[in-house]
Amino acid sequence: MSDTAHTPPKHTVSPELGPLLKRWRKRIDHRRITGIDSTRRRLKPGLTQDEVASLTGVASSWYRQLEGGSPRPISEQFVQRLAMTLRLEEAERVILFQLALGHAPPPPRTAPDPASYANLQSVLDALLPHPAYVSNLWWDIVAHNKPQEDWFPWLPYEPNLMRFAFLYPEARDQLVNWRSDWAIPFLAQIRFAIATHPDVPELLQLRDDILDGNEEARELWADRLAQAHPDGDVRGFSLPFHGGQEIQVRIMAFAPMSHPELRMIALVRQ
Template sequence: MKSKSQLGRFLRTRRAQLQPSDVGLPQFDERRRVQGLRRDELAHLAGVSESYYTRLEQGLSRGASTAVLDALARALRLDETEHRHLYDLAGVGRKSDQDRTRESPAPEYINETTRQLIDAFGDTPVVVLGRRSDVLAWNPTGHALFAGHLDPTSPADPARRPNTARLVFRDAHTRELYEDWPKKAKDAVGRLRLGVGRYPDDPLLAALIGELVMHSEEFTALWSQHRVRAWDTATYRMRHPLVGPMDVTQQAMPVPNQQSQRLVAVTAAAGSASQAALTLLAQTTATDRPARLTTDHLSTVSEHL
């Protein structure tokens, strides 16, 4: 995945998604030959020449300045996440060149400090994801919530690690897990886009995307939109096969001193049926309890519904 071609595609896609009226330009009744803004219109809004902007889209111009990228971001109405993604695709950072984080990807692993952090969350479902959305670790409740049908030891083996994007598009259990699956799919693709911007030369990331394009028309359609999604907070309604429906919040936070690793913790509103369902799920994973649901357990959840 060449970053220059990705930059051009991103710019073309974003330009096509804006209409003249969106940016305060007059729109006449003439039939437009392009979808969205023309190159000259966007160049005018950004304060650059049309020829220079054309070279950027075609990948023929190197070293776009931060001032030009900021102007393009304003003209394209990019949000902060998209703005950062534009910097990544252009190969520049908000700091000096020495501070850029475009080094060759190193093998990913979980250190002892991160394991202690996972343990500190107790029964709260937790997973740690790497730069490709691979599951690097999870606690018992996190495993039970997201992928109880998979081997709980699989994250420890790089050859068998679950990948959340792959699960979303190619795993029937995960598709059924999210009531609004299209929303989850968009989020998964948007986060992969961020990874491509930061690690354009990662062969395993390229292989993952190639696999998903080959096997999923839904992924291909979303990938072509060049949307990005921040790793922050997202709410979903999940339909777990053991404890039933629940409304949860998935919060992602950077793992200290582990570049591009994120810890995702899952919570529910205090006193809600969803919180009761998560508590019940934690009980079924406890080592000193049978790993199955009893009638009493199900009654506990039913009282909250």
């Protein structure tokens, strides 16, 4: 693997970055990460360099050189994946961007006003023990219940379902049969959403981010499939919460009448 999306760097990576990356990866609880061998005995806590490389989609030798202080051409997409993999807080994410790219990260997307979704939150909580969430038109998750965050610990770091599915290599391990059961129908949903809301810039940006950052998505997009929603689909997960054991869930999709632009999704384990 390699960081194929990079462009020639305009900023020299700071020598302070390597030691920070090493410290950040060593504090990670590997049991919360899917896509690595969490059963083998470890002499030290945290993630290895090879595991960080795998989870961020780059070659192990490339990442070792980055952590060792060798100048590397780095893309913003890679830095975003690295921040998510290392579970960085917002202040740490700012430091990572400054040291790696020489500029601050993009501002976080505006969080919704919790009061706007108070009634929906009560519905989500009533769906316990099933994980449930509400996403907006461009798949930002704007409300969720506790089981949803237990199942998907990436939520605090990447609130957009589609960006996680296509731009983070970890998703290929968590979403069983990634290409056929997730990537193809997800892209079909994005195409349908754009067809019905062609002037929403967030949808167009989502499409462009995914196609720019995922070569396989570009290939699948050419099939021009369209799908309105996943209601009733049965799909598989392999999640840290279940110890990596594969489980099947039925996706139940609803549209609140008071907010028809939103989607309410409940995951019912089969």
